[in-house]
Amino acid sequence: MTVYLLRRILQSLMVLLAMSVIVFVGVYAIGDPVEILISPDADQMERERAIAALGLDLPLWQQYLVFLQNALRGDLGRSFVFNEPALQLILNRMPATLELAFGAMFLSVLIGLPLGLYAGLKPDSVGSRVIMAGSILGFSLPTFWVGLMLIMVFAVQLGWLPSSGRGETVQILGLHWSFLTANGWMHLAMPAFNLALFKISLVIRLTRSGVREAMLMDYVKFARAKGLSPTRVTFVHVFKNILIPVVTVVGLELGSTIAFSVVTETVFAWPGMGKLIIDSINVLDRPVIVAYLMVIVLMFITINLIVDILYSVLDPRVRLESKA
């Protein structure tokens, strides 16, 4: 464990370091933030002052070293735009994104699992054909398009749901959460569903193929030969087995959901990290971009680690081998 964790952490640090260099150079190459940030009628002197104030007059490698030095002290820089610590900004936005991502994951499991189970158990029925066709659609529809369509239909035409934004929030632990108010839920519904659409399809497919594979397994047939009721066979024997891949994949997908919330947040004006990064890229707010990517990569790494651990907890074969 210590060895493993150490290796994992070292690897993660390497990834973070590599990422920071790439991003730093990348953002530098994209453009000059001062040109974007500065008021157009600022004169040349004012520009120079701003450049110096932001530390952009140093050569890139020096800027990077300064960044690295500060980063080691936990300071990922201050946003050019907001003049607040970049990390702080991101953490402030994180609840919104997490809410969205978890909402989406929740929906995808809630909808995907039963549908996938049904499609796997009755592969030839009309219902499961419809489900599979639907899941293909879910796979194929570009997120942004669906988002726009959802707004068109449910907000503009029908007026059932608010078109965008986050709604009322409740403050807990100094962070704002919207899932505690009805209004917050209304706002969350569409973007979460939009983000979930792809995952629903994924879970359906995963579940279905898991079920189909499990149904061919001897142990399922043996369970039936023991005279168990079909319900028990399905919900204990089959279900427990497919839960392992589903949990693993869903866990791993959480990362990409958080990343993909960029699109959804843009469409639904959801004030999360994704929108922050898009806005930051638009104004080349380098500290925020770099910090965001650091945070995201760190999150990815952590999620992967947790999923690994979860996996070994769920699957007795992995878990107990080491104890035997």
Added chain:
Amino acid sequence: MSATNDTPLLELRGISRRFEKKLDFAGKIARFLGAPLREEVVHAVDDVTIGIRKGEVVGLVGESGCGKSTLGRIAAGIMPPSNGQVLWRGTDVTKLDGPASREARLRAQMIFQDPYASLNPRMRVEDIVGEAPLVHGMTTRAGFSAYVEEQMRRAGLDPAFKRRYPHQFSGGQRQRIGIARALAVKPEFIVCDEAVAALDVSIQAQILNLFMKLRSELDLTYLFISHDLSVVEHLSDRVVIMYLGRVVEQAPAEEIFARANHPYTVSLLNSVPRIEARKRAFTTVKGEIPSPLNPPTGCHFHPRCPHAMPRCSQEVPKLKEVAPGHFSACHLNS
């Protein structure tokens, strides 16, 4: 057929093979939490010495996981041993230079257990059979077709099928393709690793007959690995019994079936059902086969052995000649 030459065609001398199994993540957590875990080492083969003379058929018997296949692979030159030497006609194969080493490796071929997995599903029969001879210059592009056809015919396959793919054949036919493939590089020595285990009884007989026929026609030498004692008994000149990576007994075939010495061999022979024995009461060897990961100390068989003595759990018995050509590793003999 018995051997005439004194230097064995192939000699495995003090061969050991270890597989180190790295701990996985969960294992490391467990160890961190205090579980007594270490990097696991499997001694798949542990200090085995066998000499195989030209023209001899040596049967290698043992239960699952005892290292038969590993030994077979080492003999066929697919896998290097961790310790010990493989001598081909008396010379260490690792000391041979490029062409000679290739030559030596080509002379030893292997036929595998799984007739489905051992053929590349994406190649035609003619390519499976003819690829290596072509690469090694044993045939030319022009002579390719004839060469392949000859090999197929020899293995009992209709050459008309040469443009087919493996999936279009039955298990027995596939095994014949495997045999043709091995024969095509003109081997002298063939390792058959459970070569008939996956076949139906009626087909098994066909393949076994083919082996026997080829042996006499081509003067082949076999290392015949099997867990089926009756097959080994039928085919082999000499039988080697392995238990958990070690050779426990080694003797001419008649000798071993008539006068088994090692208690393991004895129980093995007793456990084998025989068609002659009707409504017999099956006897049991007590206990399970231990895991090769942590084999019992001393004589590996002692926990299951009806004659186990205190010494057996402490001291590894050495192979001793108990009768001419009959070796056994048991403390009962001393």
Added chain:
Amino acid sequence: QNLNMAVGAPVTSLDPHYHQLSPNNAAAGMIFDRLINTDGDARMQPGLAESWRAIEPNVWEFRLRRGVTFHNGNPFTAEDVAFTFRRVPNVPNSPSSFAAFVRPITNVEVVDSHTLRITTQNPSPLLPQDMTNIFILDRETHENATTEQFNSGVAAIGTGPFRVVSHTMGDRIEFARNDSYFGTRPAWATVNYRMITNGGARTAALLSGDVDFIDQVPTPDLARVRGDRRLAVSEKVGLRLIFLGLDHMREDASPFVTDNNGQPIARNPLRDLRVRQALSIAIDRPAIANRVMEGSATPSAQFLPPGVFSHIPNFAPPAPDAARARALLAEAGFPEGFRITLHGPNNRYPNDGRIVQAVGQMWTRIGVRTTVEAQPWTTFVGRAGRQEFSAFLIGWGSNPEGSHPVRNILATANRDRGWGASNRGRYSNPEVDRRLEAALVEIDDARREVILQEAQRIALDDVGIIPIHIQTNIWAMRNTLQHEARADELTRAQDIRPR
């Protein structure tokens, strides 16, 4: 009593001196006041100063309003103004500060608690104009206030019509009415000021009744909004000119101009007035204004719209005339035209990408085969600033005063004087520069206006830039509301009232 409004550009800071940006100024305009406010037509109106006058060419005296208090009850005095001027240039990390507005000031003299004398180095006719940009803070409250304290709302305390209740960065600001406001009492007890940057989402929010009021109505949605009886629209010709910049810098080959075979042309055709004229009259400005902008733009040949100080009367854009354009090109030695790449941003101005395409169509039609390249503002603006383009589309939001665009866009670039900072095509004309120099020290408004009109006319006759249109600022709201539209694009709750 409660107003839900949505704006298209995010407010990035509530520190009124941190980042000079319209959305920030709009929000600040709800919380704070300036010495001199501006009305919807961008004319100066008394704010915290009741009156001001130049008592010498380089000394201005301001008389401040009495009885004004900050949201926390502190009285407003001349000391606060002096403090504000001190703070403005010293906001840490400010990427685009307000320092330029106070830079001419050499001395601030507090005559009494409500009188102030400001001395500048040179005669400074523009000082009052500059004062319309500076929001006044409270010395006691803001002595050591950081940007973060403003953002969190703790320090966002001004004299303005609204108090900040809460601020979620990039999402919303909640305001409450300042009941002791010295000016007109706002109609709203509370205001929910949301930021919805996606245009479609903003319109959708209005259509779905999610919000009552939006700004920056995307032009494609205008038809729908106008056609909806539940909604109303308010609009005002703005101060932002969309124009094309041309490479005046290079005498030899310009990077994105080639002949019809793709070979570089040895001399830069854009230095030829006739070519520039041809390119200008090739453009069908009404078509762009009507089709692309859906009427939310006015074709223009100059920076400022009618009615604004230093607008040139009777200076209309040329009628589109492809035949004459071709003739001019032929005259200039390009009977077959040439090839050019027109660059532009695609996410900066309304329909920017569409406008460059339309211009591309029109130029192609007179034989100037145009490739259009629209890129995100981030990449675009840097390259434009490094003179990498031959022709590019860009916009300019002017102060209601001609010296502003002339000095920044048309004057010869000169770091020491601070001129031509945004002159990305490097147009240079000594005649223009001379007039600008005179105008900047001319205290007499009437005379200054004439000089500035001349300066502009010279540069524009010379086709230093190719103006296309002036944008119209558009807001949309429920038809139960009315809005006093503003030329300066600021979206503020105090301008909205129930109908």
Added chain:
Amino acid sequence: MSDTTAPAPVAAKEETPFRRFVSEFAANKVAVGGLLVFVTIALLAIFAPWIAPQNPYDLAQLDIMDGRLPPGEVGGSGITHWLGTDDQGRDMLSGIIYGLRISLIVGIGSAVIACLVGASLGLLAAYAGGRTDSFIMRLVDLQLSFPTILAALMILAFLGKGVLNVVIALVIVEWAYYARTVRGSALVERRREYIEAAQCLVLPTSRILFRHLFPNCLPPLIVIGTIQIARAIALEATLSFLGLGVPITEPSLGLLIANGFEYMLSGNYWISFYPGIALLVTIVSINLMGDHLRDVLNPRLKK
């Protein structure tokens, strides 16, 4: 008694793995439907210049005065715009056909290149093992721990617009999937007995790698290949929607949709709707094929 065996059980005529695959594939009507649609789309894309009524990328052929004509109107140039025009007066039908072309170039191009790059690296990693393996796999980790869409955004912001740049960006973000897949299946295949047999026959390593190992790693590669094509097309559309991606004068389907969506509220639905349908049909057809391929090529369901 003879040793010659009877002819093989099944096998009517010469049945290659490819033929078998084709016949298994053909057994599913939906998948064949998907293939047909896809081929039609591909043909449309290939022959776009001859089919499309207009070259939508030639500014000279566009006139903003023809902008936003509803479907069926005749424009100033005399062309009937069956699917209407967009804001620039671009014939939507032509725009869609050309847009398909870009989408397919981007999708297939990036998938093929990423596949080549990824598969080679994956194979190398699996075969070489040790340091090479862990280095390549760390690269893969690095790539995969970076959200696709963000990576693509950054790369494009850096490279600038253009079809080629989109392809490059997609290759950079996608190769890791192929590498991981190939490595995974190569590690499995490497332990199969036919590889041992080839080693036993002392065949050259390169031969074992490319003639024996690689072809057998193909099925999963084909499956993820099709899925990645669809993904790449959708991703390009998304990138274009976010304002990066292809140039505005050469709109892909995604850009057409993004563009047209702004006109959705005012009722000019066709600008966004038809490209959306085209995109959907394309991706669905590819996914249908991929879906079925997955079943055909999945040995575990082939009991």
Added chain:
Amino acid sequence: MSTTLEVRNLRTHFFTRAGVVKAVDGVSFTVGRGQVLGLVGESGSGKTVTGFSIIGLVDPPGRVVEGEILFHGRNLATASEEELRHLRGNRIAMIFQDPMMTLNPVLRVDTQMIETVLAHEKVSREEARQRSRDALGMVGIPSPDERLKSYPHQFSGGMRQRVAIAIALLHRPELIIADEPTTALDVTIQGQILAEVQKLAATTGTSLIWITHDLSVVAGLADEIAVMYAGRVVEGGEVGAVLDAPFHPYTVGLIGSVPSRNRRGEPLRQIPGMTPSLLKLPAGCAFRSRCPRADEACLAMPDLLELRPGRRARCFHPHLEGAGA
């Protein structure tokens, strides 16, 4: 002797896309109380499908198309699924070939055993656990209490197979269908299990259908034997009699090809050709193409006839010479 199971002319066909696979095509046999029937035959001859047909677990596209399965006189072929479910695991149990795959890897052994008890009897969980523990003890698993809490992968193959057997024994079934339960095991472990089973059959009076392709196992274990070829029973009768003097040429060949029946070093007797595909089985005797005795008569399908008392064979040219009349 009372009959536990009588199978009459069972036909189970698979309706695949490639055609109808007549996996079981006219199988008849009877199993008496406390008797062991050895069902032998080559791979694909329909042994497993026969077993599944009996307990009604043939999955689509397969279906029992004809025949009667009389379990204590009750026809299972027409029984409802609910009825069958109550029989399965209760009065008829089945043991599968691959011990590694028959137990659900993610469920603990006790779960898998207790659920079986509870599926058929209303007893408390504690009692069910008690029963499970006893069953484990019965098949010779040491310290069953601890073992109950384990997961299947913590057992070796032999032990898993014993767990499966224990599960089969939970309700003291009248019939156990054992589908090659020792094929995947090592000889010594197989020996242990066979001994275990023998002991059980002797003590409980349970009838057993032992499916295998290994004649030697049947020789030692069974009372009766039924030899299957291409979906049909080609020969049946008392084990000793059949093995000593087989009638059907296929049985003759099969026994002949067992190595221990041959002289060492000499070629084995072998059956030429290979097992036919069930998909396109020509009319008539399925063994015809491999049979040294085949002639025109074999173009018709021979019936399974009682050629001698207790000896049935399906052949026009049976090897009656060796057998006493």
